[in-house]
Amino acid sequence: MDQLLYPLRGALLGLAALTHVSANPIAPAASNGAQRLVEAYPAFLERVDGNDVVWRDGTRMPFEVGRTPASYVERLDHADLADQMSVPYPSLAPITPPAWNVDPGRMRFEPLFEKMYGASSGEVQRNLVGVAWFGQTLLFSKVNGADRALALVAADVAKQPELLAFVRPSAGTFVWRTIAGSSRRSTHAYGIAIDVNTRVSDYWRWSGAKEGARGLTYRNRVPLALVRIFERHGFVWGGRWYHYDTMHFEYRPELAAPHAN
Numbered sequence: 001m002d003q004l005l006y007p008l009r010g011a012l013l014g015l016a017a018l019t020h021v022s023a024n025p026i027a028p029a030a031s032n033g034a035q036r037l038v039e040a041y042p043a044f045l046e047r048v049d050g051n052d053v054v055w056r057d058g059t060r061m062p063f064e065v066g067r068t069p070a071s072y073v074e075r076l077d078h079a080d081l082a083d084q085m086s087v088p089y090p091s092l093a094p095i096t097p098p099a100w101n102v103d104p105g106r107m108r109f110e111p112l113f114e115k116m117y118g119a120s121s122g123e124v125q126r127n128l129v130g131v132a133w134f135g136q137t138l139l140f141s142k143v144n145g146a147d148r149a150l151a152l153v154a155a156d157v158a159k160q161p162e163l164l165a166f167v168r169p170s171a172g173t174f175v176w177r178t179i180a181g182s183s184r185r186s187t188h189a190y191g192i193a194i195d196v197n198t199r200v201s202d203y204w205r206w207s208g209a210k211e212g213a214r215g216l217t218y219r220n221r222v223p224l225a226l227v228r229i230f231e232r233h234g235f236v237w238g239g240r241w242y243h244y245d246t247m248h249f250e251y252r253p254e255l256a257a258p259h260a261n
């Protein structure tokens with residue numbers, strides 16, 4: 001729904017300006033997205049004020065930055081908070097191949113993550129703690145309780161031994177890097193992402209396709225039972241993206257909470 005409304009937002013803004021119908025400069029669907037952000041990150045975010053998300057320290061970040069509609073890849077490279085919240089994430093739903101360029105959660109407003117988790121490798125690392133993971137100790141951010149969420153995932157997976165082959169060994173968590181083939185920072189850089197066992201995983205880039213191109217063939221071997229465990233604890237899964245990355249889970253409570261959409 002939010003996704004359908006996205007192209008209309010500019011028109012709605014224009015209408016509001018012309019007719020003075022509303023003191024609130026953003027459409028209702030957009031303000032819902034802003035409110036979901038505030039609810040997901042209560043340690044940092046305090047409230048929504050018009051088009052601004054207001055931090056507890058007084059910082060204001062505009063939810064929507066007015067600009068000309070861009071291509072999908074340009075939006076990925078320059079996403080605002082409205083873009084970040086624009087594609088509903090189908091938490092707990094059956095696994096189906098996502099439609100062209102439907103990548104819920106893949107668009108992110110980088111300054112939000114830098115301010116919460118750290119803007120440099122050193123800043124992020126100061127927030128990392130060890131989480132036990134089936135014989136490994138994984139470094140994960142303690143910010144927003146991401147480490148506790150990962151520990152709860154491990155506890156739930158341990159109750160279903162048939163899932164162990166998919167999560168063990170983890171291919172990694174924290175690494176200060178950009179996403180392969182792009183200049184965008186990976187959520188691995190913030191210590192909030194985990195890759196599970198690559199031997200039973202699939203990644204769109206392995207097909208040699210170009211980002212944003214039509215006709216990707218969706219592949220996945222990760223079971224829904226595992227995906228749902230992660231989602232219940234606030235993670236989104238790369239297997240729900242058109243640009244699928246089925247080993248990849250990241251802590252994104254603003255999208256993963258079943259009530260979020």
Ligand SMILES: [Zn+2]
Nearest residue numbers: 193194195248
């Ligand atoms: Zn990953």
